[in-house]
Amino acid sequence: MSTDLKSVIGLEVHVQLKTKSKMFCRCLNDSSEHVPNVNICPVCLGHPGTLPIINQEALEKIIKIGLALNCKILPLTKFDRKNYFYPDLPKGYQISQYDLPLCENGYLYLKNGRRINIQRIHLEEDAGRLIHGQQNNSLVDFNRAGVPLMELVTNPDFQDGEEVREFARELQLILRYLGISDADMEIGEMRVEANISVQSIEAEFASGTKVEIKNLNSFKAAKEAIEYEITRQTRGIKNGEKIIQETRGWDGKKTVSHRIKEGSADYRYLPEPDLPCIKWDKSHISQIKSQLEELPSQKRKRFVSQYDLLAKQSEILAREITLGNYFEKVSSELENWLKIKKINKLQDVSPNKLLANYLISNLLGLLNGSSIKDKNFLITPENFGEFIALIIEKEIGSMVAKSILKEMFETGKDPSSIIEEKGLLQNYKKKQIEEKIKEIIKENKQAVKDYQKGKESAIQFLLGQLMQRTQGGIDPKVGEKIIKELLKRNVALKTNRQK
Numbered sequence: 001m002s003t004d005l006k007s008v009i010g011l012e013v014h015v016q017l018k019t020k021s022k023m024f025c026r027c028l029n030d031s032s033e034h035v036p037n038v039n040i041c042p043v044c045l046g047h048p049g050t051l052p053i054i055n056q057e058a059l060e061k062i063i064k065i066g067l068a069l070n071c072k073i074l075p076l077t078k079f080d081r082k083n084y085f086y087p088d089l090p091k092g093y094q095i096s097q098y099d100l101p102l103c104e105n106g107y108l109y110l111k112n113g114r115r116i117n118i119q120r121i122h123l124e125e126d127a128g129r130l131i132h133g134q135q136n137n138s139l140v141d142f143n144r145a146g147v148p149l150m151e152l153v154t155n156p157d158f159q160d161g162e163e164v165r166e167f168a169r170e171l172q173l174i175l176r177y178l179g180i181s182d183a184d185m186e187i188g189e190m191r192v193e194a195n196i197s198v199q200s201i202e203a204e205f206a207s208g209t210k211v212e213i214k215n216l217n218s219f220k221a222a223k224e225a226i227e228y229e230i231t232r233q234t235r236g237i238k239n240g241e242k243i244i245q246e247t248r249g250w251d252g253k254k255t256v257s258h259r260i261k262e263g264s265a266d267y268r269y270l271p272e273p274d275l276p277c278i279k280w281d282k283s284h285i286s287q288i289k290s291q292l293e294e295l296p297s298q299k300r301k302r303f304v305s306q307y308d309l310l311a312k313q314s315e316i317l318a319r320e321i322t323l324g325n326y327f328e329k330v331s332s333e334l335e336n337w338l339k340i341k342k343i344n345k346l347q348d349v350s351p352n353k354l355l356a357n358y359l360i361s362n363l364l365g366l367l368n369g370s371s372i373k374d375k376n377f378l379i380t381p382e383n384f385g386e387f388i389a390l391i392i393e394k395e396i397g398s399m400v401a402k403s404i405l406k407e408m409f410e411t412g413k414d415p416s417s418i419i420e421e422k423g424l425l426q427n428y429k430k431k432q433i434e435e436k437i438k439e440i441i442k443e444n445k446q447a448v449k450d451y452q453k454g455k456e457s458a459i460q461f462l463l464g465q466l467m468q469r470t471q472g473g474i475d476p477k478v479g480e481k482i483i484k485e486l487l488k489r490n491v492a493l494k495t496n497r498q499k
Contacts, residue, residue, distance in 0.1 A: 005237065006201045007230045008208060009164060010156035012193040013171060015181045016126060017058050017148040023125045024052030024095060029147050031182075031189055036131075036141035044125075044146030046091030051274050054079075058148035059102070059278070061180045062123050063288050065150065066103030068174055068295060069118055075280050077102050079123075079272040088128035088140050096124035096151075098269040100277075108170065109297075116167055117155040124149050129188075144188075150181075156195065160230075161223035168192055168219055173296045176321060185217050192216040194226050198233040198243070208233075209243040213255055225250040299324065307331060307352040316360050322372045326381065327359055333385030341393055348477070355388050362402060366409045378412025387415040395419075398476065399467060433466075433482050440465045441486065451487055459483060 019029050025043035033039055043050045066073055080098040101122035107115050128145040132138050152171070158164050172183040172190060183190040194216065197208030213229060216222040232255065233243050248255040294302075296318050303314035303324075317324040331352055338344075338351065363379075370376070387405065390396050396404065396419065407418045440462055441448055451458035459480060466479045 004201050005198055005234055007159065007233075008156045008197050008199060009158035009160070009226060010195045011152075011154045011158065011164060011167070012195070012212075013150075013152040013154075013168065014126075014191045014193070015150040015152070015175060015183055016144075016189045017061050017150060018179060018181050019055060019057045019061070019148050021055060022146040023055050023058055023123070023148040025146055026053075027146065030143075031147075031184075031187060033143050036139070037143060039143045040145070044090070045142060052095060052272075054275060054278070055148055058123060060288055061148075061178075062102045062121060062150055063280075063285065064178055064292065065175065065180050066106060066121050067285075067289050068178060068292060069103075069106040069108055069121070069152075071103035071106030071118060071121060073103055073280060073285050074100060076100060076277060077280075078277040079275045080269045081272050082124075083268045083270075084266075086127060087138070088130050088142070088145065090128070090142065090145055094124060094127065095272055095275070097122035108167065110163060110166055114157075114163070116157045116163075119153045119155050121150060121152045124151060156197075161226035164192070164194060164226055165219045165223045168222060170296065173319060173321075177293055177296055179293075185219070188217065192222045194222065194229075196226060196229045196233065198230060198237060209245050211243065211245065211255075212247045214247055214249055214258065216250060221250055221252070225255060228253075229255050307356075308350050309352060309356050313353065313356040313360060317356060320364070323359060323364070326372045327356060329381035330355060330359075330384045330388070333382045334388050335385075337385050337389035338392070341389055343389070343393060349392055351388065351392060354391065355384075358388065358391075358401075358405070362405055363409075366406065378410075379408050380412075383408060383412075383414045390415055390419075394478065397467070397470070433470075433479065434486065436469055437462070437466060437479075437483055437486055440469070448487065459487075 016031060017029075021027060022029050022039075022044055025041050027041050027044055028039045030039055043052060063073055077097065077100045079095050081093045082096040082098070083093045085092050101120040103121040104119065106118035106121070108118065109115055126144050126147040126149040128140050128142040130138050130140055154167075158167070168190075172185075175181045175183045175190075181189055185191070194213045195210050196213065197210045199208030211229060211233065213225050216225055228250075229248070236243055244260070246260050247258045249258050250256075299318045300311075300314045303309045303317060304311060307327075309317070317327050334351055334355060367377075387401070387408065391398075391401050396415075404415050404418050407413065407422075408415060411418075444462060444465065447458045447461050451462075462483050463476060463480050466483070467476065470479075
């Protein structure tokens with residue numbers, strides 16, 4: 001981008017709420033339903049003479065996310081009719097909120113410390129779903145029509161696509177922590193729309209022509225579409241072209257024009273005559289606030305301070321919610337096992353760091369996309385705690401540990417049983433290790449000469465030989481230390497003999 005131009009980006013994020021029923025009727029709210037047009041009734045189909053009834057659970061979920069995002073909760077709110085016609089909007093209008101949303105003036109901080117201001121969060125009903133066929137026909141599924149839909153609108157505070165991706169990821173995580181929505185972008189439970197303009201870097205306020213990119217259904221798509229659109233508008237401005245206000249889509253490679261962008265006047269908002277205004281008292285808001293669960297940012301800090309984890313480990317365990325919960329259960333069991341085994345002084349290892357490392361580096365790979373919550377996951381926190389304790393106690397080495405963990409994952413057996421069945425427990429004493437190293441030194445004279453010439457890589461070769469002979473049954477650090485001791489001792493002996 002030219003040094004005299006900058007991008008200004010704001011977001012509109014739509015999220016389907018996780019409620020039992022739809023927004024204004026008692027039809028089931030089930031995003032997993034694949035049979036079209038089964039969760040429908042005269043109300044969500046907009047039949048004449050039907051009247052909507054407000055879903056209180058949906059209202060309280062919006063208040064909850066508003067509080068989590070530092071919003072002001074308006075004491076008085078109402079619903080409005082947003083008039084426009086689409087084939088998947090049965091009534092010909094959408095019940096939404098215009099001038100009195102539920103929440104406004106919130107914020108969320110990015111990792112770089114920049115504050116993204118949230119203009120408003122309001123509640124509305126979702127439209128149905130169009131399915132375009134291969135024979136120039138379109139079908140409509142109304143299962144989604146009337147589902148409670150949160151809309152969050154930010155200020156134009158983003159500078160690039162990466163900031164948008166980070167914000168959307170964190171918002172999704174907060175929604176999941178609070179149980180407000182699964183926010184699965186692949187099935188449309190969370191949809192991101194970006195408003196982008198490119199303008200003079202000296203402009204104090206957003207003054208460029210705004211272009212909206214609709215229905216971005218992944219974090220990757222959001223980042224790439226925004227970056228493409230910034231480049232497209234920048235190129236156009238430099239070439240003297242006029243950027244028009246419009247709605248565009250993303251086809252995976254480029255943004256494509258859909259229609260001229262409507263303004264709020266085009267929707268002819270009017271108060272919804274069939275629904276009353278809603279007043280919130282402070283005690284009700286306080287009650288909802290007391291139900292707020294720990295947020296991702298709070299968990300990251302707690303994992304570092306309470307469990308002595310690295311920031312990167314904390315980040316992964318906070319993002320992988322079920323894994324993070326499992327980590328805390330295993331940590332408690334590990335503490336018990338260390339007491340049982342009377343392991344008090346740990347100078348070279350942090351138990352929880354080691355535990356987090358095995359969960360992230362090894363267990364996630366074994367899970368291969370499945371979840372700890374799945375009924376097929378067989379490793380109990382107690383068994384995983386014992387497994388880590390055995391590693392700390394140096395009863396098993398890293399190579400053996402991986403094979404034991406795989407067996408635990410496949411069978412659900414405790415580590416001690418697996419070790420006994422397969423004869424994996426080595427527990428080599430120092431004298432035994434020394435004997436094996438002497439044999440290796442005797443058989444690999446060239447590696448010894450290389451080490452004496454200053455080639456440190458020879459140590460790794462000898463260590464590899466040792467790990468093979470002990471089936472990974474010793475701590476590599478211990479093995480390396482003893483190898484160096486013996487090699488130095490040999491050099492000293494030779495020197496004395498020469499004298």
